[in-house]
Amino acid sequence: MKLIPSLGFLLIAAVANAQDLPHRPDAPKTNDPAAPIALGTFVHERIYPDTTIPDGMVWVPRGKVWHAEELNSCEWCMKPMTFKRAAFDKKMSSMWLLEVALTITDTELGQACIRAGRCREGNPLLGTGGRSMQYGIRLPIIAAAWMTTAWFRKGDKRYHIGGMKHWYVLPLIYHAASAVGIASGIGR
Numbered sequence: 450m451k452l453i454p455s456l457g458f459l460l461i462a463a464v465a466n467a468q469d470l471p472h473r474p475d476a477p478k479t480n481d482p483a484a485p486i487a488l489g490t491f492v493h494e495r496i497y498p499d500t501t502i503p504d505g506m507v508w509v510p511r512g513k514v515w516h517a518e519e520l521n522s523c524e525w526c527m528k529p530m531t532f533k534r535a536a537f538d539k540k541m542s543s544m545w546l547l548e549v550a551l552t553i554t555d556t557e558l559g560q561a562c563i564r565a566g567r568c569r570e571g572n573p574l575l576g577t578g579g580r581s582m583q584y585g586i587r588l589p590i591i592a593a594a595w596m597t598t599a600w601f602r603k604g605d606k607r608y609h610i611g612g613m614k615h616w617y618v619l620p621l622i623y624h625a626a627s628a629v630g631i632a633s634g635i636g637r
Contacts (some may be wrong), residue, residue, distance in 0.1 A: 558634030
């Protein structure tokens with residue numbers, strides 16, 4: 450019973466003509482990415498701290514020019530913040546402190562397995578797998594990744610340059626690597 454009205458609706462939709470949408474007069478008439486870009490309110494060759502930008506937008510580099518983009522509309526369109534806030538807010542701190550806890554758990558489970566003689570360290574960066582060597586190598590790498598992630602995330606508040614939107618991917622990769630180490634430590 451519902452098939453006939455559905456077919457009728459599809460027939461009407463197929464027969465009806467599409468409307469032409471109005472064109473913006475300043476829209477580019479080509480799809481060529483090498484074509485020159487007209488500078489205007491939302492495109493600048495250089496930006497300065499006093500360059501005006503509408504609320505809810507950030508500057509994003511596209512080639513040799515800066516484009517004003519809406520917040521959260523692209524990968525580098527996150528709201529800019531200070532480095533301190535980017536590194537130590539609740540989201541970032543919880544992600545990286547969880548990674549530190551997973552690393553400590555992985556190291557201690559691995560040390561128990563190595564002491565019992567059931568396994569050996571498989572990571573060539575950690576050498577023989579001593580506790581001090583593991584902590585001395587893994588924790589500075591986590592700290593460097595934390596600061597790098599914060600730098601990508603912060604953008605530049607003074608110039609209204611957006612930060613990285615999907616910053617959490619790197620901590621999740623570290624979580625997965627530690628989870629594999631924990632799973633192998635529990636399995637032995």
